[in-house]
Amino acid sequence: MEIHLNIIGYMLMLLAFIHIIFPKYFNWKEELKHLSLMNRQMMFVHTFFIALTVFLMGLALVLESDDLINTKLGRKIIFCFAIFWSIRLFMQLFVYSPKLWKGKRFETIVHIFFTGFWVYISAVTWMIWNQ
The missing domain is CATH 1.10.287 (Helix Hairpins)
Known part of the structure; x- marks a missing residue:
């Protein structure tokens, strides 16, 4: 991890x-x-x-990264990161209007990339916290 x-x-x-x-x-x-x-x-x-x-x-x-994974304080910080980035993912999906990116090639690519990036960060941090 x-x-x-x-x-x-x-x-x-x-x-x-x-x-x-x-x-x-x-x-x-x-x-x-x-x-x-x-x-x-x-x-x-x-x-x-x-x-x-x-x-x-x-x-x-x-x-x-080692301390964040293997110490009590580090895991609490990872938990906070998991919450933070999960909320950011929610905002990406449900707050930003699709009018900002739909039908626009560059904006759609950026939207998809960052949606994937927020999913990745959220998933990794939740997995570390749940270990």
């Missing part, structure tokens, strides 16, 4: 770095200009902290 935590960890760190392109890719300069300064800055600050959290989760999975 350690290898799975390492794979997930590296992929989460990569995902964190992908957040850097969000403002340009999603055209935030134009899309957010009608928001108040507080709401606009919250988008940037929250995106930064989401990326930082995802990166640090990934780093922990890479550097401490």
Whole structure:
């Protein structure tokens, strides 16, 4: 299972770095200009902290996979990760509108990839917690 935590960890760190392109890719300069300064800055600050959290989760999975699997505290952390990523999977499937990706080739590929990734993370973390 350690290898799975390492794979997930590296992929989460990569995902964190992908957040850097969000403002340009999603055209935030134009899309957010009608928001108040507080709401606009919250988008940037929250995106930064989401990326930082995802990166640090990934780093922990890479550097401490043995402890996460084999210690009481590690297994509690894995349990929390399992809940977190399962909720993220739920959001992917039931909160995001299919209008965002259906009929759009790139968006559909991204949707399918991340659905699979959230399933993978959720399954691995639940399996480790249930050992």
